Amino acid sequence: xxxxxxxxxxxxxxxxxxxxxxxxxxxxxxxxxxxxxPSAVKISAQxxxxxxxxxxxxxxxxxxxLFALSSPYDLDKTLTELGxxxxxxxxxxxxxxxxxxxxxxxNWFKIPLKFALWITFLIVVFRLMRRGQITPQLRxxxxxxxxxVFGVILGSDPSxxxxxxxxxxxxxxxxxxxxxxxxxxxxFTLLVIFANKYICxxxxxxxxxxxxxxxxxxxxxxxxxxSRQWKLPFALTNTIRIVxxxxxxxxxxxxxxxxxxxxxxxxxxxxxxxxxxxxxxAGLLLIASLFIxxxxxxxxxxxGLTGWIFEKLSVHKIKxxxxxxxxxxxxxxxxxxxxxxxxxxxxxxxxxxFSCGTCQGVCPTKSxxxxxxxxxxxxxxxxxxxx
Numbered sequence: 001x002x003x004x005x006x007x008x009x010x011x012x013x014x015x016x017x018x019x020x021x022x023x024x025x026x027x028x029x030x031x032x033x034x035x036x037x038p039s040a041v042k043i044s045a046q047x048x049x050x051x052x053x054x055x056x057x058x059x060x061x062x063x064x065x066l067f068a069l070s071s072p073y074d075l076d077k078t079l080t081e082l083g084x085x086x087x088x089x090x091x092x093x094x095x096x097x098x099x100x101x102x103x104x105x106x107n108w109f110k111i112p113l114k115f116a117l118w119i120t121f122l123i124v125v126f127r128l129m130r131r132g133q134i135t136p137q138l139r140x141x142x143x144x145x146x147x148x149v150f151g152v153i154l155g156s157d158p159s160x161x162x163x164x165x166x167x168x169x170x171x172x173x174x175x176x177x178x179x180x181x182x183x184x185x186x187x188f189t190l191l192v193i194f195a196n197k198y199i200c201x202x203x204x205x206x207x208x209x210x211x212x213x214x215x216x217x218x219x220x221x222x223x224x225x226x227s228r229q230w231k232l233p234f235a236l237t238n239t240i241r242i243v244x245x246x247x248x249x250x251x252x253x254x255x256x257x258x259x260x261x262x263x264x265x266x267x268x269x270x271x272x273x274x275x276x277x278x279x280x281x282a283g284l285l286l287i288a289s290l291f292i293x294x295x296x297x298x299x300x301x302x303x304g305l306t307g308w309i310f311e312k313l314s315v316h317k318i319k320x321x322x323x324x325x326x327x328x329x330x331x332x333x334x335x336x337x338x339x340x341x342x343x344x345x346x347x348x349x350x351x352x353x354f355s356c357g358t359c360q361g362v363c364p365t366k367s368x369x370x371x372x373x374x375x376x377x378x379x380x381x382x383x384x385x386x387x
Contacts, residue, residue: 002226002227005216005217005226005227005290008216009213009216009286009287009290012209012212012213012216013286016147016151016152016209016268016269017268017271019148019152020151020152020155020268020269020270020271021271021272023152023153023155023269024155024270024271024272027107027110027155041056041090041093041094041097042055042056043055043056043079043086043089043090043093044079044086045078045079045080045086046078046079046080047078047079048075048076048077048078049063049064049067049069049074049075049076049077049079049082050075050076052079052089052093053075056093056097058093058096058097058100060075062096063075063093066092066093066096067082067084067089067092069082091175094174095174095175095176098170098173098174098176099176099178102170102178102180102181103178103180106180110154110155111158113154114150114154114158115184115187117149117150117154118150118199118203121145121146121149121150121202121203122191122195122198122199122202122203125142125198125201125202126195126198126316128357129195129355129357129360129370130316130370130371132357132360132361132366132368132369132370134356134357134360134361135361136215136218136220136221136222136361139215139222139356139357139358140212140215142202143208143211143212143215144212146202146203146205146208147205147208147209147212150203150204150205150208151205151206151208151209151268151269152269154205155205155269155270156205156264156266156267156268156269156270157266158181158184159204159205159206159266160188160199160200160203160204160207160301160303160307161204161206161266161301161302161303161304162181162266163181163182163184163185163188163303164185164302164303164306165248165258165260165302165303166178166181167181167182167185168248168249168252168253168302169248169252169258169260169261171252171253172249172251172252172253172254172256172257173252173256185303188303188307189306189307189310191203192307192310192311192314193310193313193314193315194314194315194316195314195315195316195317195355196311196314196316196317196318196353196354196355196370197307197308197311197314197352197353197354197355198355199307200297200303200304200307200352200354201354201355201356202355204297205266205269206265206266206268206296207294207296207297207354209268209286209289210285210286210289210293210294210295210296210297211289211293211294211354211356213286213289213290214229214289214290214292214293214294214336216290217229217290217291221362222334222358222361223330223333223334223358223362224333224334225291227290227291228291229290229291229292229293229336230291230292231293231336231337231338232292232298232338233338234337234338234339234342234349234351234352237298237299237351238298238305238308238351240299240300241298241299241300241301241304241305242305244299244300245302245305247259248260248302260300260302262275262277262278262281263277263278263281263282264278265278265281265282265285265286265296267282268282268286293336293337294336294337294354297352297354298337298352304352307352308351308352311350311352311353312350315372316370316371316372317353317355317370317371317375318340318343318353318355318359318360318368318369318370319368319369319370319371319373319375319376320343320344320367320368320375320376320378321367321368321369322367322376322378322379322382323367324365324366324367325344325365325367325378325382326364326365326367327382327383328364329341329344329383330362330363330364331344331358331359331362331363331368332344332359334358334359334361334362335358335359336356336358337351337352337354338351339351339352339353339354340353340358340359343375344378344383345378345383346375346377346378355370357370
């Protein structure tokens with residue numbers, strides 16, 4: 001590998017870590033965490049509702065609503081007198097405290113700001129994609145911008161991955177769902193349905209960092225690696241991703257354990273939270289990004305998996321005009337993954353397409369577009385000489 005590539009890689013990682021630490025300091029006073037840590041509850045069948053409220057630092061009105069009490073006088077009755085099961089009441093209170101803990105851990109100024117900037121940025125990139133105007137140089141500018149804004153400045157949370165992972169973990173631990181996170185997941189999924197994993201492509205703070213690192217190990221036309229880059233078979237990557245997702249669910253539901261937390265690479269934007277295991281994993285992941293396109297997205301990301309499923313419903317997608325296509329397969333060769341070969345030949349299983357626009361830029365006949373509608377199948381025999 002060229003020494004220049006190594007130096008640029010080290011510069012990118014160093015700048016991201018250094019500026020992220022500075023950004024975290026500037027955001028102090030508005031703490032935010034993707035993990036809730038609700039405190040234990042004190043409750044027994046002989047305690048009155050008012051006593052339970054005092055012991056657990058919640059308002060009597062909150063418990064009145066939580067236990068569906070009809071009269072203010074019920075606040076001075078014990079759970080036994082109200083006919084309430086103590087264990088059931090405990091679980092309700094634990095769930096309520098978990099939701100309250102989630103709410104208090106969020107920066108409610110930063111989150112709406114981040115979503116507003118996401119939408120604005122994605123609209124700009126969408127228009128560029130529709131016009132086929134993303135050049136290798138512009139792509140790097142857009143990726144640097146996304147890393148800086150959505151990662152360095154606005155932090156590791158929220159993220160598309162977190163909407164899936166944290167929902168599963170919270171449900172496994174506390175048997176509740178945090179409604180705002182469900183709303184965020186819905187928004188991200190609708191973006192996938194609107195335009196082919198668009199939030200992953202250009203908005204996800206870890207996704208764009210991996211993409212940027214991958215591109216610095218490419219030639220000036222962004223068609224091949226300066227040193228060898230591998231395209232892992234989708235059957236392999238998706239199998240690993242499915243197994244990892246299943247493990248995430250099992251550990252969360254059965255053992256109330258978050259297996260992603262110790263290795264969470266999104267914490268590259270919150271460096272003090274990485275820990276030794278996290279630092280090692282993030283370092284290996286970013287090094288791997290030089291040689292493999294978006295390894296976290298393809299191998300581990302829970303939203304990467306759900307996004308790939310909903311991607312089948314995408315309104316806007318990469319399409320091929322076979323009337324003008326000359327079957328040179330330049331698009332498939334330049335594509336950083338195996339997806340363009342699958343799209344070009346309309347394989348039964350289409351891998352994740354991150355709408356990076358590389359295929360558009362290298363097509364000599366401008367036969368590749370990003371637009372609405374179903375993909376057409378290639379004429380019989382069009383690529384037979386190449387297969």
